[in-house]
Amino acid sequence: MAVYTKVSAEEIEAFLTRFNVGTLVSAKGIAEGVENSNYLIETTQDRFILTLYEKRVDPDDLPFFIDMLDHLASKNCPVPPMIADRDGMKIQQLCGRYACLITFLPGISVTMPTVAQAKAAGAALGTMHDALQDFEGERTNTMNRDSWRTLVMECGPDGLDKASPGLFHQVNEELDYLDKMWPSLLPQSVIHADLFPDNILMLEDQVTGLIDFYFSCSDIRAYDVAVTHAAWCFSKDGSVFDQSVSAALLAGYVEKFGLSRDERDGLPILARGAALRFLLTRAFDWIHTPADALVTRKDPKAFLHRLHFYQKNPEIFIA
Amino acid sequence: MAVYTKVSAEEIEAFLTRFNVGTLVSAKGIAEGVENSNYLIETTQDRFILTLYEKRVDPDDLPFFIDMLDHLASKNCPVPPMIADRDGMKIQQLCGRYACLITFLPGISVTMPTVAQAKAAGAALGTMHDALQDFEGERTNTMNRDSWRTLVMECGPDGLDKASPGLFHQVNEELDYLDKMWPSLLPQSVIHADLFPDNILMLEDQVTGLIDFYFSCSDIRAYDVAVTHAAWCFSKDGSVFDQSVSAALLAGYVEKFGLSRDERDGLPILARGAALRFLLTRAFDWIHTPADALVTRKDPKAFLHRLHFYQKNPEIFIA
Numbered sequence: 001m002a003v004y005t006k007v008s009a010e011e012i013e014a015f016l017t018r019f020n021v022g023t024l025v026s027a028k029g030i031a032e033g034v035e036n037s038n039y040l041i042e043t044t045q046d047r048f049i050l051t052l053y054e055k056r057v058d059p060d061d062l063p064f065f066i067d068m069l070d071h072l073a074s075k076n077c078p079v080p081p082m083i084a085d086r087d088g089m090k091i092q093q094l095c096g097r098y099a100c101l102i103t104f105l106p107g108i109s110v111t112m113p114t115v116a117q118a119k120a121a122g123a124a125l126g127t128m129h130d131a132l133q134d135f136e137g138e139r140t141n142t143m144n145r146d147s148w149r150t151l152v153m154e155c156g157p158d159g160l161d162k163a164s165p166g167l168f169h170q171v172n173e174e175l176d177y178l179d180k181m182w183p184s185l186l187p188q189s190v191i192h193a194d195l196f197p198d199n200i201l202m203l204e205d206q207v208t209g210l211i212d213f214y215f216s217c218s219d220i221r222a223y224d225v226a227v228t229h230a231a232w233c234f235s236k237d238g239s240v241f242d243q244s245v246s247a248a249l250l251a252g253y254v255e256k257f258g259l260s261r262d263e264r265d266g267l268p269i270l271a272r273g274a275a276l277r278f279l280l281t282r283a284f285d286w287i288h289t290p291a292d293a294l295v296t297r298k299d300p301k302a303f304l305h306r307l308h309f310y311q312k313n314p315e316i317f318i319a
Numbered sequence: 320m321a322v323y324t325k326v327s328a329e330e331i332e333a334f335l336t337r338f339n340v341g342t343l344v345s346a347k348g349i350a351e352g353v354e355n356s357n358y359l360i361e362t363t364q365d366r367f368i369l370t371l372y373e374k375r376v377d378p379d380d381l382p383f384f385i386d387m388l389d390h391l392a393s394k395n396c397p398v399p400p401m402i403a404d405r406d407g408m409k410i411q412q413l414c415g416r417y418a419c420l421i422t423f424l425p426g427i428s429v430t431m432p433t434v435a436q437a438k439a440a441g442a443a444l445g446t447m448h449d450a451l452q453d454f455e456g457e458r459t460n461t462m463n464r465d466s467w468r469t470l471v472m473e474c475g476p477d478g479l480d481k482a483s484p485g486l487f488h489q490v491n492e493e494l495d496y497l498d499k500m501w502p503s504l505l506p507q508s509v510i511h512a513d514l515f516p517d518n519i520l521m522l523e524d525q526v527t528g529l530i531d532f533y534f535s536c537s538d539i540r541a542y543d544v545a546v547t548h549a550a551w552c553f554s555k556d557g558s559v560f561d562q563s564v565s566a567a568l569l570a571g572y573v574e575k576f577g578l579s580r581d582e583r584d585g586l587p588i589l590a591r592g593a594a595l596r597f598l599l600t601r602a603f604d605w606i607h608t609p610a611d612a613l614v615t616r617k618d619p620k621a622f623l624h625r626l627h628f629y630q631k632n633p634e635i636f637i638a
Contacts, residue, residue, distance in 0.1 A: 111329060
């Protein structure tokens with residue numbers, strides 16, 4: 001969460017002349033999103049987010065993300081479409097990076113969701129899944145179960161055990177368990193795969209925006225419910241589970257889209273997978289970020305607590 | 320330039336209820352200013368900057384900055400006044416930090432000023448000095464010549480010579496020279512002392528905002544001209560001096576406020592001091608920031624080049 005590529009006001013002014021969006025009035029680098037550089041831009045006409053894609057976003061995936069956002073916007077999902085320039089192009093280049101000019105959406109990201117907000121988030125996820133039923137794009141999940149084994153190797157036994165004693169053994173046991181139990185035949189779809197509270201904009205209890213689609217991919221649709229559950233239903237450090245927020249999130253989703261019997265039965269396993277996925281990426285970042293670096297390292301244990309909770313409490317997903 | 324203190328949307332919402340400014344619509348952490356945490360806030364009524372004061376700003380100085388901004392605003396200088404809460408208070412506390420809610424100003428910061436922009440910057444500095452003539456606040460310059468000697472000690476011979484071979488000797492010679500030659504009897508005033516292009520907002524050639532007053536202090540008024548000159552009239556790396564930008568900046572200032580004969584005679588020395596001041600603070604930050612930290616270290620040599628230029632070319636200040 002920083003601005004990695006510094007773009008001067010003059011460069012932004014020149015960039016905006018490619019579009020039909022007015023002239024520059026204000027530009028502020030913002031600390032937001034995955035590891036991209038973002039600027040909040042105001043012109044004489046409107047406000048926009050300018051995103052420059054750094055590592056972690058493969059430029060070959062940009063057309064998929066653009067198609068997905070266009071598809072969702074055409075079905076009135078509150079997503080931020082990318083703006084086409086005068087030639088109809090949406091993928092731009094700026095300062096040696098791929099870049100997109102994106103519609104600004106109002107709304108704030110809650111950190112302690114209320115029951116009503118969790119219900120709205122679940123409903124927004126359901127509405128999105130409904131809108132994606134006839135979307136034909138496809139993208140491999142770069143954070144799928146194969147990648148989890150790779151992450152474990154890249155973290156190494158020492159690294160994992162330093163993050164939390166005994167972690168290497170625990171994650172290997174869990175990976176073996178998930179290999180056996182993973183409900184691979186559940187219905188697939190394009191999913192968001194990262195719908196944390198950070199990535200939902202709200203005004204009071206209304207969802208005004210779904211953002212940050214850079215992990216979107218083709219995978220088991222109910223896995224998206226599991227990820228969202230792991231992201232929304234616990235205290236930040238993972239130590240406290242909120243049953244009423246959990247029930248509201250699932251109820252909101254079921255109301256808008258529904259969960260089959262099989263999907264509901266699969267959720268305890270999918271939720272363990274979701275907890276493990278974020279445990280491993282956080283452990284990787286933790287191990288590979290110097291302790292004195294000026295970025296906040298997110299403690300992987302927050303998702304180890306969630307994993308332990310899901311291991312012990314599969315019944316929370318029973319309707 | 321990062322967000323050091325993370326404030327949740329809920330905390331910002333609660334904070335805004337102290338004021339008469341509407342309710343929260345959007346909040347983005349922005350990478351801006353000296354080492355404070357800043358959020359660009361939109362409410363149902365207006366836009367604001369929320370600043371949380373980290374290190375480098377002494378809370379005891381906040382009343383001085385507030386008085387100065389109020390004084391300048393009352394004289395129609397384009398400065399961002401701090402907003403009073405319902406009880407008339409401007410200094411707040413939030414997340415364990417002192418905090419102020421500040422009027423948002425449109426405009427962008429240029430990085431390669433044109434002649435017209437440099438003239439407008441000089442004129443804005445002159446207008447500000449004129450408005451400050453009857454301002455009675457006082458604040459010691461924490462970055463005055465005494466502090467430069469302290470910085471040299473804190474950098475150490477090895478640190479300075481590592482930043483640039485022979486630097487320790489050079490800065491000591493320069494300090495001795497400035498001790499002898501410093502025009503201490505020139506008129507004093509409250510000055511901005513850090514009027515880099517970053518700290519002037521513009522729309523085309525019009526100044527729309529003067530910001531970041533956290534180095535403002537009582538000192539030789541023409542020293543402010545020297546600082547602004549060092550900040551505006553060179554390429555970023557200090558290697559290229561722009562005579563036409565320099566002439567325009569000085570002309571803009573003289574048109575609005577004027578320079579006495581003595582002040583003009585003092586400018587070559589004051590400019591060497593300004594270059595040395597930023598050389599030393601940058602060297603300090605360079606030496607004390609790990610090379611692998613995720614912040615951009617500003618190369619102190621950019622101001623060593625300026626110092627050498629001023630040593631060799633005192634005639635540029637002759638009218």
